[in-house]
């Protein structure tokens with residue numbers, strides 16, 4: 001798949017461009033039938049209006065736990081969307097790069113950054129073929145973007161001691177009216193996050209019994225010496 005970079009500015013070890021939400025039941029998950037260009041078209045269309053589909057405030061699990069990420073360090077936001085989490089971290093002093101397949105999302109993320117007077121690096125690319133050097137990142141955040149084929153690489157990207165914060169819906173979300181058709185491949189199983197990254201140390205784990213919004217969240221650390 002083609003990778004489109006908006007600009008190249010190597011202030012981050014991974015290639016990146018610089019200019020410089022909210023949790024809830026409004027997440028429409030990736031459908032397994034959409035691939036490559038179809039995914040991009042789907043999300044571009046979804047984001048193509050003034051409203052911020054997932055809001056401008058960060059996911060609660062992130063705003064409550066961002067201090068697990070060492071101060072001022074470099075963070076990758078996978079499937080960044082319209083930037084609610086990336087901009088939040090930038091406001092807290094982190095050097096954030098957000099990667100998303102949707103150029104519309106990335107443009108909105110840059111607008112949000114400007115609104116809050118912060119800078120974020122952004123890249124329009126598919127994470128399926130986007131190259132990130134091993135041991136280069138202090139932290140990775142991944143919110144509501146499930147692609148198990150990336151699990152091994154996510155750990156490789158992190159420096160020893162690096163932190164991963166991951167949150168998504170569990171397949172219980174399919175019990176919620178209107179969500180029955182969500183593709184199970186893009187939902188996490190109950191407790192799956194506890195076993196998905198076997199080499200990582202669990203720092204925090206939550207799988208609350210929500211009514212109407214079944215989420216699962218984890219904070220992991222890559223061992224300092226492998």
Ligand SMILES: C[S@@+](CC[C@H](N)C(=O)[O-])C[C@H]1O[C@@H](n2cnc3c(N)ncnc32)[C@H](O)[C@@H]1O
Pocket residue numbers: 021027028029030039043054059078079080081082083084085099100101102105125126127128142143144145
């Ligand atoms: C449910 S949204 C979550 C957005 C954001 N993480 C948040 O929590 O607000 C999933 C995001 O993943 C992005 N995405 C889907 N497939 C992708 C891929 N292969 N590479 C990069 N981003 C992708 C979509 O464009 C979309 O913005």
